Amino acid sequence: QLQLVESGGGLVQPGGSLRLSCTTTRYTLESYTIGWFRHAPGNKREAISCLGTSVENTYYADSVKGRFTISRDNAKNTVYLEMNSLNNEDADVYYCAADLGNQWSCDARWFDYWGQGTRVTVSS
Numbered sequence: 001q002l003q004l005v006e007s008g009g010g011l012v013q014p015g016g017s018l019r020l021s022c023t024t025t026r027y028t029l030e031s032y033t034i035g036w037f038r039h040a041p042g043n044k045r046e047a048i049s050c051l052g053t054s055v056e057n058t059y060y061a062d063s064v065k066g067r068f069t070i071s072r073d074n075a076k077n078t079v080y081l082e083m084n085s086l087n088n089e090d091a092d093v094y095y096c097a098a099d100l101g102n103q104w105s106c107d108a109r110w111f112d113y114w115g116q117g118t119r120v121t122v123s124s
Contacts, residue, residue, distance in 0.1 A: 002027050002113040006096045009118030012086055020081040020118060022096030030072060033057070033099040034079040037108055038092035045095065049081060050106035059106040063089070086122050093117040 008020040022034060033052045040046035049070040050059040060068060069082040083090065097111035 002098055002100075004096045004098060004113055004115035006094065006115045006118040009094065009120045011121045011123060013124050014087055014122055016086050016122075017082070017084045018086065018120060020083065020094055020096075020120075021078050022080075022115060023076070023078040024098075025077075028074075029077050029079055029098065030074045033101075033104065033106075033111075034070075034072075035059075035097045035099065035106055035108070035111060036070065036081045037095045037097060037111075045108040047106045047108060048094070050099075051079060052104045054104075057104040083120070086120070088122050091120055091122040093119050 002024055004022055004024050006020060006022050008018055012018050033050055035050035036048045037045040038048055048061050048064055049068055051070045067085045071080050095117045096115040098113045099111045101110060
């Protein structure tokens, strides 16, 4: 069982920044596509950003392009989501997920393991 643990959420003022982290033990995250998701209407999860096993496979939702950056630190077995210029629409619980399959996708339906989430609150 791959258990993902997110951290880094918290309260930030509009325009501020946060860095979310996703890590696990016993498994090597660099072998998997890792995604960050948040809630979407209809009890679904919206893909915010995904990073495949190759850096060419990177996805950002239009709403976060130019503001968020996903990256890996393989030495720390951690995937980060750097979030800048945060606004009220970014406030949500952010989930880290791992796709163990071989095909590149940032569709939540294909992700096999999920973390418990970390809450981001944007407020002045």
